[in-house]
Amino acid sequence: MTANGAAERFDVVIVGGGPGGSMLAMDLRRAGLSVLIVERQTFPRYHIGESLTGMAGEMLRELGLAEEMRRRQFPPKGGVKVIGKDAKSEFFVPVLAPTWQVRRNEFDAILLEKALEAGAVHRVGTARDVIRDGDKVVGLEYSPADAPAQRCTVQCHFTADASGLGVFFSRIGLAGRRTLFDFARQVAVFTQYRNARRDPGEMGLNTFIFYNQTYEWAWFIPIAPDVVSIGIVVPVDRLHACGNDPVSLMEWGLEHINPDLRERVAGCDRIELVRSIADYSYDIQPYAGDGWLCIGDAHRFIDPIFSFGVSLAMTEARAAARTIVAILTGADWQEALSSYVAYCDRGQNVAVDILRFFWQFPMFFGFQIRGRHRKDFIRLLGSDLYTPETNALVKLIREQLRQATHVGGAV
Numbered sequence: 001m002t003a004n005g006a007a008e009r010f011d012v013v014i015v016g017g018g019p020g021g022s023m024l025a026m027d028l029r030r031a032g033l034s035v036l037i038v039e040r041q042t043f044p045r046y047h048i049g050e051s052l053t054g055m056a057g058e059m060l061r062e063l064g065l066a067e068e069m070r071r072r073q074f075p076p077k078g079g080v081k082v083i084g085k086d087a088k089s090e091f092f093v094p095v096l097a098p099t100w101q102v103r104r105n106e107f108d109a110i111l112l113e114k115a116l117e118a119g120a121v122h123r124v125g126t127a128r129d130v131i132r133d134g135d136k137v138v139g140l141e142y143s144p145a146d147a148p149a150q151r152c153t154v155q156c157h158f159t160a161d162a163s164g165l166g167v168f169f170s171r172i173g174l175a176g177r178r179t180l181f182d183f184a185r186q187v188a189v190f191t192q193y194r195n196a197r198r199d200p201g202e203m204g205l206n207t208f209i210f211y212n213q214t215y216e217w218a219w220f221i222p223i224a225p226d227v228v229s230i231g232i233v234v235p236v237d238r239l240h241a242c243g244n245d246p247v248s249l250m251e252w253g254l255e256h257i258n259p260d261l262r263e264r265v266a267g268c269d270r271i272e273l274v275r276s277i278a279d280y281s282y283d284i285q286p287y288a289g290d291g292w293l294c295i296g297d298a299h300r301f302i303d304p305i306f307s308f309g310v311s312l313a314m315t316e317a318r319a320a321a322r323t324i325v326a327i328l329t330g331a332d333w334q335e336a337l338s339s340y341v342a343y344c345d346r347g348q349n350v351a352v353d354i355l356r357f358f359w360q361f362p363m364f365f366g367f368q369i370r371g372r373h374r375k376d377f378i379r380l381l382g383s384d385l386y387t388p389e390t391n392a393l394v395k396l397i398r399e400q401l402r403q404a405t406h407v408g409g410a411v
């Protein structure tokens, strides 16, 4: 409400000011629309998800942020090294395009700031519900952070959910319910260490993935000159075996996931809390309707191993902006939204298939990166996922998944 009691009006209201929400706000402002971002946390705030793909790097350069990324000393990422069980094998996948490892608290604040510079308005508050006119969403109710019992009303032509794992539209029953993926029974515990041993030179700036067995792995991501982010991902039973204690699970992982990881971290100081996330792998259908849509984690998150999350959220934000602009300038909303959903599903479904395939045939990946599909493989891991018809490796992976389902039952 404004001071005289009338509801405020914006063309578009966005719930969540993470990379997806900020990117969407920037593109909508470029098209001349008025935009409100309602974000419940005060930035900078902690967030997991520090390694960016080549496609994310491209988008950041398009936003004119390359110099800022250098100024902040975000480590330039040249690729991902995957170290096999017992450190007996390894392969390296170079990035599709130059990109960075980021400290998400700073990175997300840079993007939000850029959206505000572009003219978006930002309120710190928690979205509570949408306002409907029949089946159409025509506004949002939120509680300001400094008056949590109060409800403010904003009217708008379109509302976007970019609330990440908060899955706001799903929680209020507007979008569908979360369906858990089979990747879902995992838990991730993560923290930061000072002076962990890296490879010399530029290789020491890359992401390292330590594989142990199916669904059991660790990440090692340099996020500052002397700091690495380390995460242990395991089936949730392992957490139970560690007394449901994230610190014990972290210690177990450093000791048992891979001998190479153990040596790199031995004797180093942990400088952050050990945090944990479980049940983070889900799909929500439907995720768009009259006057509303979801982007990024607000409708799907699969598996963190290939660091697709930020890139997918930003790519979907761009598609969402084109869709919203088209609808607000007269396009048929049903057609526009079904094209948006088809586009997002196309990319996300490729990601699901690669991930399923990796967990079933991890050695195949090491083999292919040296083989004739090398270029296609680099494209996929760079999160170039939206034109599968131009990527022969996608065809091969899907054919092999089909055969495996046929021969061995459910994949």
Ligand SMILES: Cc1cc2nc3c(=O)[nH]c(=O)nc-3n(C[C@H](O)[C@H](O)[C@H](O)COP(=O)(O)OP(=O)(O)OC[C@H]3O[C@@H](n4cnc5c(N)ncnc54)[C@H](O)[C@@H]3O)c2cc1C
Pocket (backbone or CB within 6 Å): 015, 016, 017, 018, 019, 020, 021, 038, 039, 040, 041, 047, 048, 049, 050, 051, 052, 053, 125, 126, 127, 128, 162, 163, 164, 165, 166, 167, 168, 188, 231, 277, 280, 295, 296, 297, 298, 301, 304, 307, 308, 309, 310, 311, 313
């Ligand atoms: C263990 C793990 C490791 C990961 N590692 C990587 C990685 O290395 N690289 C990568 O790219 N991705 C990674 N990801 C995924 C990445 O974190 C997400 O995909 C990415 O942050 C999605 O961006 P988003 O904008 O959709 O949501 P978010 O970045 O989560 O932003 C959502 C925002 O919405 C706000 N919000 C939520 N509810 C409300 C509400 N009701 N009202 C107002 N505001 C609200 C939140 O405060 C938040 O700021 C990882 C994920 C996990 C689980």
